[in-house]
Each structure stands twice: as structure tokens, then as C-alpha cells.
Amino acid sequence: MARSFVIRKLDKKCYERQEGVHPARSPLHCFFYLKEGTVLVDIGEKTCFIQADDLVIIPSGQMFKVRYYEGSQGFMGGFHSQCVMGLHQQEAPMNRFSFLRVWGNPKIVLGREASARINTLFERLDQENSLENPNSEIIAAYLTTLLVEADAIYSRQISASGNGGGEPLCNRFLDLLFRSDDMQIKQPVTAYAARLNITPNHLNKVIKGVTGKSPSEWIEEAIMVKAKMLLRNTSKPLSEIASELGIHDQSYFARRFKRHEGITPTLYRSKSSSRQP
The missing domain is CATH 1.10.10.60 (Homeodomain-like)
Incomplete structure (x- = not known):
């Protein structure tokens, strides 16, 4: 699971600008989740401002670059499609999770209550992944739960905006x-x-x-x-x-x-x- 799922805690207590970092593509679907602070990321040709209670998931193969972190606390990392339970081997996650299909706007605004639930799932994922022999089934279960919940929140946002x-x-x-x-x-x-x-x-x-x-x-x-x-x-x-x-x-x-x-x-x-x- 080490190469198909990666997670690390964000704990940038001050401003940190990412100098000399070139845009890159990842074979994993990358994520940023913030409890506090801000992160500025270039995704493709767009700029995405991430703040507290935001979840951003960048589809694999999409060019992105972190421009800065400021007081950022939360999690970042990435996952391969094979980590998602119930997903057929050749099925793209964007076919199942609608938030991965909106070009240029991969951000989900969670709100405090949902953010607390998402944070608990990330904490559990981080704990399991830090073990010497992490259980891939546990990681897949928590990750899938997180993505399903995020997709439900996103769908409600779209519906509330009248554009669903x-x-x-x-x-x-x-x-x-x-x-x-x-x-x-x-x-x-x-x-x-x-x-x-x-x-x-x-x-x-x-x-x-x-x-x-x-x-x-x-x-x-x-x-x-x-x-x-x-x-x-x-x-x-x-x-x-x-x-x-x-x-x-x-x-x-x-x-x-x-x-x-x-x-x-x-x-x-x-x-x-x-x-x-």
C-alpha cells in the first residue's frame, strides 16, 4: 500500500513559500485537507486557494504546484484508484465521484460539522499508514468512506446552487x-x-x-x-x-x-x- 496510498500531516505554523518548485503530474489522485490556515496551489492553468474546512482532490495526471503554505494544519497525500473499495480495476474514479469531474474546481467546502468527520477519517488513515505493516483493507475502507462522504457533500452543494x-x-x-x-x-x-x-x-x-x-x-x-x-x-x-x-x-x-x-x-x-x- 506504500506506493498506492500516501499521507502526511501538514503543520506549517508560519508562512512558507515554495521557491523553485516546478509543476508536476502525479500518478496518484492527490489531496489537501485543511483544519486551519491556507494553501495556494496552481492546478493546471488555474489557481486554487484552500482554507480551513476545505478539501481539494486533484485527479491523477493533472499538473499542479504548491505556491505557499501559511499556518496550514491538516493533511496532504495521494491515492491510487485501486485503494477505493468497489471500484473496478479499469473504472476511473471520476466516473463514480462527481467532484473529480469538474474541471478547474476540485474544491469541496465542507463546513465545520462535516470537516470534523472528515478530519477523524484522515487521522485514522494517518495512524494506520504509519504502522510498520499497515492493513491495506483498513486503509481502503476509511478512504472509500471519506470519498463517499465528500461526494455527498459536493452533490448537496451543487443541488443547493441550482446547477445540479x-x-x-x-x-x-x-x-x-x-x-x-x-x-x-x-x-x-x-x-x-x-x-x-x-x-x-x-x-x-x-x-x-x-x-x-x-x-x-x-x-x-x-x-x-x-x-x-x-x-x-x-x-x-x-x-x-x-x-x-x-x-x-x-x-x-x-x-x-x-x-x-x-x-x-x-x-x-x-x-x-x-x-x-
Whole structure:
């Protein structure tokens, strides 16, 4: 269980800035839970502010970086899918736990009462994991209980916000953008609406209501996320990257990237390369 479940107590009594730390991807689903204090984390291209009674779970493979801790007390760590009881070997946790499916907002606001229950589960997980021979079944049982409770809290939050009915459609749309490799990102909203068997107006209303962004804004964000990933992690020429994104004019891609990011694709690649360890 040592490599499939990791947990450690957070006890940062003062301000601690994480200098020189590069964003990283973990093969585990990583978590931060705070009883006190704050933590600032970059998740993908977003910044997530975590405070007391917040639980954040970052899906495996998602880039993230801790920027600072301040008076932070709680727990952090990660778990593999195999630690979750009742989860089939090939089943992704995001298919079972809805809070893992909301792109850019992996935070669950627990409230004091629920936070106390979650803290008890983390304490028990930490105790068991610290043993010389931790019991993997006990860890799986407590972890699964924690995730199920967190998912119930998250679902109530969504329902109370009035956006619960649109969440499944929202997740399907975002999955098409961020998860699917069988279609180019740069398609009009009408193409995604047709793929989801709904009208463009309904898609726009639901996505805007749940996320605060229109489908067009999400499409643009997905294009830029993939563009930056390709610029950072490959040596492909700009023309090839633009083509992969469904943009067949390299100069138009460069202008569009600069408008969105404030720098050219070439400069972005150069800066990213210089930050590599």
C-alpha cells in the first residue's frame, strides 16, 4: 500500500513559500485537507486557494504546484484508484465521484460539522499508514468512506446552487473538450451540441449556468491548454501544433495565442524550456 496510498500531516505554523518548485503530474489522485490556515496551489492553468474546512482532490495526471503554505494544519497525500473499495480495476474514479469531474474546481467546502468527520477519517488513515505493516483493507475502507462522504457533500452543494440538473451534461461537454482524442478541439459550438444531441442554445444555457463560462470560452480555453502542453512537452513546429488544434493558419494561431496569453508561442516555449529542472 506504500506506493498506492500516501499521507502526511501538514503543520506549517508560519508562512512558507515554495521557491523553485516546478509543476508536476502525479500518478496518484492527490489531496489537501485543511483544519486551519491556507494553501495556494496552481492546478493546471488555474489557481486554487484552500482554507480551513476545505478539501481539494486533484485527479491523477493533472499538473499542479504548491505556491505557499501559511499556518496550514491538516493533511496532504495521494491515492491510487485501486485503494477505493468497489471500484473496478479499469473504472476511473471520476466516473463514480462527481467532484473529480469538474474541471478547474476540485474544491469541496465542507463546513465545520462535516470537516470534523472528515478530519477523524484522515487521522485514522494517518495512524494506520504509519504502522510498520499497515492493513491495506483498513486503509481502503476509511478512504472509500471519506470519498463517499465528500461526494455527498459536493452533490448537496451543487443541488443547493441550482446547477445540479445541468452537471451531467456539463461534464460530458468538458470530457469531449479535455478527454477525447477522436475529434479536433476547434469546432463550433453547434458541432458539440450535435454530438450531445441537444440544441446550441440549451448547451450554452447549461454550461454558462454551471461553470460561469460559455461553451465558446471553454473551447478557447481547451485550445490554449492543449497548445501550451504541446509547446512545453514537444519539439513540434508551430505549424504542426496549429494543425493538431484544428487551426490551419500558423500566423493566425500565433496571433490568437498571443492575444490569449500575452506572449507569442515561440517565447512561451522558450520560457517554459528555461524553467525546466
